Amino acid sequence: MCHRRCADLDRACTAAQDALTGLRGFLAADYLPRAEGTPDGVGEERYLLHARQWTGAHLDLAATTEWAWAEYRALAAQMRAEAGRVLPGAPVLEAMAYLDREGPVVEGAEEVRRWLADLTARAMDDLDGRHFDLAPPVRVLETRLAPPGSAAAPYYTRPARDFSRPGRTWLPTLGQTRFPL
Incomplete structure (x- = not known):
């Protein structure tokens, strides 16, 4: 071995x-x-300029970096704890591989699309009125299977400005028919 x-x-x-x-x-x-x-206009100066443009904030890069690393460490600790709930003592990747093999799955591309549509609808219901007030056109979201050759990760396309076309989430299946949850 x-x-x-x-x-x-x-x-x-x-x-x-x-x-x-x-x-x-x-x-x-x-x-x-x-x-x-x-x-x-490269390096820190350029980064600060673009950060201000995109966020509207004046960032303290040292403080922002310190915060980001603290968040990363907290997330890594949470991942290790969750992995331990799946397989006590197992590293994260081992627990993930175990879940891929032994955990719940959805079989079939169209079935996983429907599962994601249902998950999205439940999330909208849970968020609307509790964390956000969502206008009815915003609540309409289509879940689609990404066409072959598109991105290899799930992605979102926003609705038309007049909502004549709703927002869409796209799931690339990459030829797979088994989708571990």
Whole structure:
């Protein structure tokens, strides 16, 4: 077993090294020459400008970074605790793999689309009037299966400005028909 794991690890390390070598080559040969002469506005100064533009806030980057790391550590601790509830003493990835194998599943692409539509409707019901006041057109949300070749992660498209087309969530199935919950 160790020989197989070691061989798998060696292959993964080689693939990672090859990927990093390729990235370095791209950055040095393609990206850097096109970036030469670009005016200032990179790094912290540019980040602060865009953060202000997108959030309307003047950020203290040190405090924001400290907050983000604290949130990350808290989330990681919660994940470890939940993994322990699934398989006592198991690391997070092992618990996730166990749930993928042994946990509840939805079979079939159309079935998972319906399951997600129901989950979305329940979430709207739970939020509306309690945490938010949702206008009726906003409550209309279509759940769709993403077309082949689109994004590999779920995504959302907003409604038309006049709500003639509702907002939509898209689930890429990536050819799968079994969906662990």
